[in-house]
Amino acid sequence: MHTQTLTKLLLYLGLFLLISISSWASQQPLMAEKTTTQLPLEVESYPVAPDNLQLQQVHIYVRHGERTPVGVRLTGQPANLPQYWSFCKTARRLQASVAGDEDGDDFLRARKVVEREDGHSVEGDCLLGELTDMGRTSTYNYGRSLRELYVDKLGFLPNYLQKSDEVYFRTTNIPRTTESLQQIIHGLYPTSKCHTEAVPPLFIRNAKDENLFGNASSCKRLEILLIGFAQAAASAYNHTLEPLDKKLSKYIGGNPIRVDGKPRASGILDTIRAASAHGIKVPPEFEEKVVIDTLEKAVVTEWFAGYKTEEVRRLGMGRLLDDLSKKMHHKVEHREKDPLKILIHSTHDTALAGLTSTLDVFDEKWPPFTASVTFELFKKTAGSNQSTWLSTLISPFRSSAPEYFVRMRYKNKNMHLPICADEGKHLPGSPEFCTLAAFSDRVKELTPKDWEVECAPAGAAGVGRERETK
Secondary structure (H helix, E strand, C coil), rough: CCHHHHHHHHHHHHHHHHHHHHHHHHHHCCCCCCCCCCCCCCCCCCCCCCCCEEEEEEEEEECCCCCCCCCCCCCCCCCCCCCCCCCCCCCCEEEEEEEEECCCCEEEECCCCCEEECCCCCCCCCCCEEEEEHHHHHHHHHHHHHHHHHHHHCCCCCCCCCCCHHHEEEEECCCHHHHHHHHHHHHHCCCCCCCCCCCCCEECCHHHHCCCCCHHHHHHHHHHHHHHHHHHHHHHHHHHHHHHHHHHHHHHHHCCCCCCCCCCCCHHHHHHHHHHHHHCCCCHCCCCCCCCHHHHHHHHHHHHHHCCCHHHHHHHHHHHHHHHHHHHHHHHHHHHHCCCCEEEEEEEHHHHHHHHHHCCCCCCCCCEEEEEEEEEEECCCCCCCCCCCCHHHHHHHHCCEEEEEEEEECEEEECCCCCCCCCEEEEEECEEEHHHHHHHHHHHHCCCHHHHHHHHCCCHHHHHHHHHCC
């Protein structure tokens, strides 16, 4: 009897504890899955193209590695994020070419040290927006992965670089992208795998000519449009951020968190992402899924909603896609006479989001560090289809021109471009392989016909009206 009573008591106690734990768990905030702040290039999962497609050329647009925030935020109580980030102990030794008294240049050895506002310095301090030691490592590893993929796995690139005309490297004129590209090059072709005379140049354009991102500073019309979309995002999404105030305002001096707030929501998200990437503990509220998702949706809309319109696509990404298309066509026309095989562009998150959005494959998520967009050009080899008596009979009447296809990849995944979805615009049975013709046709639509005219404050239509009234 006593045993039965004890058993019942234990069952009731267990049931009570189960209900209590379930009730407590239901009241706890759902924590976000670990945010992907850095995305390595995956080699093992890379899908090799069908046997009848030969790789001809690769265009890569990669975001720089991990960096410090571009502004000082969330440093006071109670957030307590660091004002100074000491993650830059590597590459503080510099060797600069300087004029010498004798024949040729000399080299000056120096150390770069960040001096704080009060005049003292701490070894390893970073500048705002600077590539960190972690960023150097991740971009070097990205270059090594490129080597594993295109040299070791596919045999597309030579093991030893004899001439620099097979590679093309370009960066924006920002230290973190330039240094990222240097790390990538060293991973792809370390000194031991590169001829002493095959020193590839790093191409950099003047600010007015830059097209590796939406260049609003050289296109007034684009600047006006992007500001307008940012203001529209504030109007549309500020109310969605209001519920976050009671959780987050204490971390920003009691100010409300808004798209156009002080600090801006984008700046807060940038700081949190940079801190998370470097293992810095962030306030627990910024680890809640609803908080991060709400912030990201508002910020992504602020920065990239404009790329849903044809005009922003043309002015923001049109010239870049035109450059890409022209180089692909040059390869097609000159074949083996054009030795260029791989083109690597070190750029920014806005470029990756702009490219993917312009081609209607953006996932509405902020691009992680070292994420990349890749365009691969393939040639369909002759005799790739099974031979039949009918195909043999009609073969003399077929065009002998080879077919070319473009495959776009983002975040280690093949992109199925909507512009190539129709029958005849992609490789049968493989929608990720867009015909070069269909791809090029869309790029032509996106390419500004007169950059200066379309960048006038009122746009091309406004310039036309002005001419009519004069």
